[in-house]
Amino acid sequence: MSDxxxxxxxxxxxxxxxxxxxxxxxxxxxxxxxYCALKVGFELFVAAGPxxxxxxxxxxxxxxxDLKFHDIPNTVASACAAASKLGVWMVNIHASGGPKMIxxxxxxxxxxxxxxxxxLIAVTxxxxxxxxxxxxxxxxRKIPEVVDHWATMAADHGCxxxxxxxxxxAAIRAxxxxxxxxxxxxxxxxxxAKDDQHRIFTPEQAQTVGVSHIVVGRPITCSQDPxxxxxxxxxxxxxx
Ligand code: C5P
Numbered sequence: 001m002s003d004x005x006x007x008x009x010x011x012x013x014x015x016x017x018x019x020x021x022x023x024x025x026x027x028x029x030x031x032x033x034x035y036c037a038l039k040v041g042f043e044l045f046v047a048a049g050p051x052x053x054x055x056x057x058x059x060x061x062x063x064x065x066d067l068k069f070h071d072i073p074n075t076v077a078s079a080c081a082a083a084s085k086l087g088v089w090m091v092n093i094h095a096s097g098g099p100k101m102i103x104x105x106x107x108x109x110x111x112x113x114x115x116x117x118x119x120l121i122a123v124t125x126x127x128x129x130x131x132x133x134x135x136x137x138x139x140x141r142k143i144p145e146v147v148d149h150w151a152t153m154a155a156d157h158g159c160x161x162x163x164x165x166x167x168x169x170a171a172i173r174a175x176x177x178x179x180x181x182x183x184x185x186x187x188x189x190x191x192x193a194k195d196d197q198h199r200i201f202t203p204e205q206a207q208t209v210g211v212s213h214i215v216v217g218r219p220i221t222c223s224q225d226p227x228x229x230x231x232x233x234x235x236x237x238x239x240x
Contacts, residue, residue: 010207012233013037013064013183015217021048021055028056030226035234037062037089039215053086062089064183068123070094073104080105080120084112090183092163095122095150099157106158121183122154122162144168148175155180161212166201169209185215189232192219203237 014036018024024044038061040053045067056063065088069076076093083091093105102122109117124147125134131143139146151162151172161181164172169182188200195218206214216233223229 010238011035011037011062011213012203012220012230012237013039013213013215014220014230015039015041015185015215016044017041017217017221018044019047020044021052024048024052025055027221027226028059028061031061031230032227033060033062036230037064037213039064039066041066050082050086053088057087064088064090064092064121065118066092068092068094069105070097071101073097073101076101077104077108080108080118081112084109084118088118090119090121092121092123093159095124095154095159095162099153102154102157102159119160119181120158121181122150122159124150124154124162124164124168127165127186144171148172152176163215165199166206166209166211167199169206169211173210181212182210183213183215184211185217187214187216187233188219189236203233207237 012035016024016038018027028038038056040063044052053063053065065083069079070093076097080091093102106120109120125143134143134146147164147168148171152175154162155176161183162172163183165186166184169184172182184206186197186199186201187203187206188194188197190202194200203214214233214237220226220229
């Protein structure tokens with residue numbers, strides 16, 4: 001059963017995990033912007049820089065700049081302002097930077113944007129971290145408690161949503177306003193290889209628990225027909 005309180009637009013965010021601009025642009029030429037957004041992360045951004053982001057934006061794609069800013073509030077605000085000038089659709093920061101950093105990011109995005117400000121998304125506890133790792137860095141609380149605490153703190157200080165695992169979505173949605181976005185990787189169709197993902201949700205399951213946008217990489221980027229692969233995810237996610 002779908003959650004009717006979900007926000008209206010749901011996208012498949014394709015993780016552009018490519019090593020250079022040429023590979024990314026060759027891949028992107030096979031896609032229609034209407035059905036997807038594109039996630040540019042560290043690898044591609046360090047290799048190809050802001051020029052690639054501007055090219056993707058000029059081609060009509062929504063771009064999620066996945067650089068997970070985490071620094072003093074002034075520096076994060078400046079980075080967000082620079083991202084906003086590139087015309088990106090979504091940027092992210094680490095919730096663990098705290099309320100002042102989050103507020104500075106929000107204010108910088110709001111005052112730079114000529115059109116709608118980029119969406120501000122928080123990363124809570126990275127899914128690569130386990131309870132032992134949290135303990136090692138001095139955090140004694142259980143992972144779900146930390147995720148809920150940081151998600152609510154992010155919402156209270158101006159974030160539009162969080163990146164989280166599908167398993168965390170129900171709790172996050174229960175504690176936050178209906179429009180609060182959940183952006184979720186670890187998505188596979190039943191016939192796909194799991195690759196190195198451990199806890200897989202299908203697009204239908206993601207929709208059922210209330211995920212706003214799914215992040216999908218290899219099942220689309222490694223496909224012989226990326227637009228057809230994208231449409232399988234899009235259809236399954238939006239018509240569940
Ligand atoms: O190829 P695949 O669909 O596994 O790619 C998922 C994308 O989502 C990658 O860019 C990966 O870095 C990112 N991601 C993830 N798990 C997280 C956070 C981000 O898989 N917890």
